[in-house]
Amino acid sequence: MESAIRAPVDDSLAFLLVTAGRLLRARLASALHAADLDITTSEARTLAMAQRLGAVRQAELAASLGIEPMSLVNHLDRLEKAGMVQRVPDPGDRRGKLVRLTPAAQPQLKQIREVLNGAREAAMHNFSPTELATFQAYLQRLCRDLMDDV
Numbered sequence: 001m002e003s004a005i006r007a008p009v010d011d012s013l014a015f016l017l018v019t020a021g022r023l024l025r026a027r028l029a030s031a032l033h034a035a036d037l038d039i040t041t042s043e044a045r046t047l048a049m050a051q052r053l054g055a056v057r058q059a060e061l062a063a064s065l066g067i068e069p070m071s072l073v074n075h076l077d078r079l080e081k082a083g084m085v086q087r088v089p090d091p092g093d094r095r096g097k098l099v100r101l102t103p104a105a106q107p108q109l110k111q112i113r114e115v116l117n118g119a120r121e122a123a124m125h126n127f128s129p130t131e132l133a134t135f136q137a138y139l140q141r142l143c144r145d146l147m148d149d150v
Contacts, residue, residue, distance in 0.1 A: 024120075024123055025041055027119050027122075027123050028041045028044075028116055028119050028120070029041050030119075031115050031116065031118065031119035032044065032112070032115055032116070035111070035115045037108075037111065037112060037115065038082070039082075039108075039112065040075075040078075042067075042071075042075055043075045043078060043079055044112045044116065045065060046061070046065060046072065046075045046076070046079065047079065047084060047085070047101065047105060047108070047109055047112065048109065048112075048113075049061060049064050049065055050085060050099055050100070050101055051101055051105070051109060054100070055088075055098045055099070055100040056098060056099055056100075057090060057093075057096050057097070057098060057099070058072060058073070058076070058087070058096075058097055058098075058099055061099055076099060079105075083102055083104045084101065084102055084104055084105035084108055085099055085100065085101055085102060085105065086099075086100055086101075086102055087099055088100060
């Protein structure tokens with residue numbers, strides 16, 4: 001069977017992806033700031049992942065976010081100070097801590113999602129719903145493939 005012919009990928013694709021990510025992150029940060037939410041995009045992402053995972057060990061949360069555990073500690077310190085997360089002893093491991101959202105995080109998460117959804121919609125306004133779905137599927141596949149290499 002003949003192997004598929006693969007067109008060479010110009011390095012500019014990688015640069016475009018990095019640039020688009022940087023610009024989108026700046027737009028999201030600006031939207032959070034304009035809404036007077038005292039939270040960074042990284043902290044918002046941490047809250048969203050903690051909500052998705054439920055009570056979770058810090059190491060697992062860091063891995064799910066694709067960041068180093070020490071970077072997560074900084075996010076959690078600020079979120080804990082703001083009363084949105086708690087670090088509690090892990091009943092299954094006396095040395096471990098679980099991260100869980102506090103009730104105060106729920107209204108904040110709702111507001112953060114509204115702000116970020118609005119900023120994302122504004123950024124993607126030139127894409128049709130079909131194009132967005134296709135683009136998202138491609139990015140998910142790219143992320144899965146890249147994670148396999150890690």
